[in-house]
Amino acid sequence: MPPARCPALFIAAPASGQGKTTVTAALARLFKRQGKRVRVFKTGPDYLDPQILAQASGAPVAPLDLWMAGESYCRQRLHEAAREADLILVEGAMGLHDGEPSSADLAARFDIPLAVVMDVKGMAQTAGAVMAGLAAFRRDVRFAGLIANGCATARHRELIASALPAQFPLLATLPRDPALALPERHLGLVQANEIESELEARFEAGADALQAAGFLTALDALEVTFAAPQNALPIPAATLAGHTVAIARDAAFSFIYQANLDLLEALGASLVFFSPLADTRLPACDALWLPGGYPELHAEALSINHAMKSAIRTFFDAGKPMLAECGGLLYSLETLTDVEDRPHAMLGLLPGAGALRGCQGMQTAPLPEGEIRGHAHHRSRTNGTPTPISVGRRQRHPAPGEAIYRERRLTATYLHLFFPDNPDAVAALFARHPVCDTPSSETLDHAAR
CATH class of the missing domain: 3.40.50.880 (Class I glutamine amidotransferase (GATase) domain)
Known part of the structure; x- marks a missing residue:
């Protein structure tokens, strides 16, 4: 099967708790309401984030994990999505380089550009140093830029943008606004079906903030080629037919x-x-x-x-x-x-x-x-x-x-x-x-x- 091309973005972060799911959901909603077909994937094993992202995007969300699911499974799912979607989003897990395999491993394997979500509360120019460090840690990943979460003021934005290395643009900022954050409990986020109407308001608010930041044009140069696996996943025998x-x-x-x-x-x-x-x-x-x-x-x-x-x-x-x-x-x-x-x-x-x-x-x-x-x-x-x-x-x-x-x-x-x-x-x-x-x-x- 021939390769398929589709704009794609991998949403990563330097650590957990930076707002990856909030940003991914807002991005999915922003492009969905533009009439785009958005397919979202979640790195690693997770049930709660996919519930949120499925509601935001209007389509099922599948896990991608090079160990649990295998490379052929991930490759086939991405190739299938690229054939039908206008945009692919992949939300990472934990920090960019955490775990084996890590989010960076997955992004590098499929050459998906990374947008780093960083909670910038309590920092300004240091955000540039963190981005430079992430980029220098390994050379086989490419970065689209930074999404600064929790940015307080226009001056705060200026300080962050001025410190970023030239190859890492400031893609967008999200304000410090409790109305954007997603509710949590002891295993992570609250289930989507418990707070559907509340989530809708948060998705729309996040999409509005990203649109105001000019994000609708940020993906123009991020098209990725997704090849089909050399050997397609076998179709299992119908051994449970009639069950x-x-x-x-x-x-x-x-x-x-x-x-x-x-x-x-x-x-x-x-x-x-x-x-x-x-x-x-x-x-x-x-x-x-x-x-x-x-x-x-x-x-x-x-x-x-x-x-x-x-x-x-x-x-x-x-x-x-x-x-x-x-x-x-x-x-x-x-x-x-x-x-x-x-x-x-x-x-x-x-x-x-x-x-x-x-x-x-x-x-x-x-x-x-x-x-x-x-x-x-x-x-x-x-x-x-x-x-x-x-x-x-x-x-x-x-x-x-x-x-x-x-x-x-x-x-x-x-x-x-x-x-x-x-x-x-x-x-x-x-x-x-x-x-x-x-x-x-x-x-x-x-x-x-």
């Missing part, structure tokens, strides 16, 4: 990659959604997926929905396939302590209790069905859980990763799995009948692992 997978999706369970849904459908599965918070019965289904989310914020409502808990227990007792990730794992335990330190009864499919704490990292899940790459990002811990059948293998550290539990056909773990990494293993996880030995956690000696 229905029920997926929990509501305010408590919403950490779902669109790529995972697409993969299940490519495997032939029919997808139905239900709410453990509001519904009283499961939809007719062959397999069940309880994804991550915020069950700790809704523990009481989950606890008192006895009809739904009974329906899921009956499904579990029937030996049908279930996957419970992070928040789904917490829901599967006996109790969950909420943010106000009150314990609530959960499903009781696994022994143990959950409470708030923190952990994160990229890991591979070694399952009986095959290895699947994913990540952990949670602010909770468990205790009293059974012996796991295996533990996650960290990307670059020898310490054991997250525990993986198996009871009957339930697979439960803190890991969020990226289904496209291993379609065959995902198909086996959700198949009506086990296709490999899936021992109960009680039969395995974890100490020997």
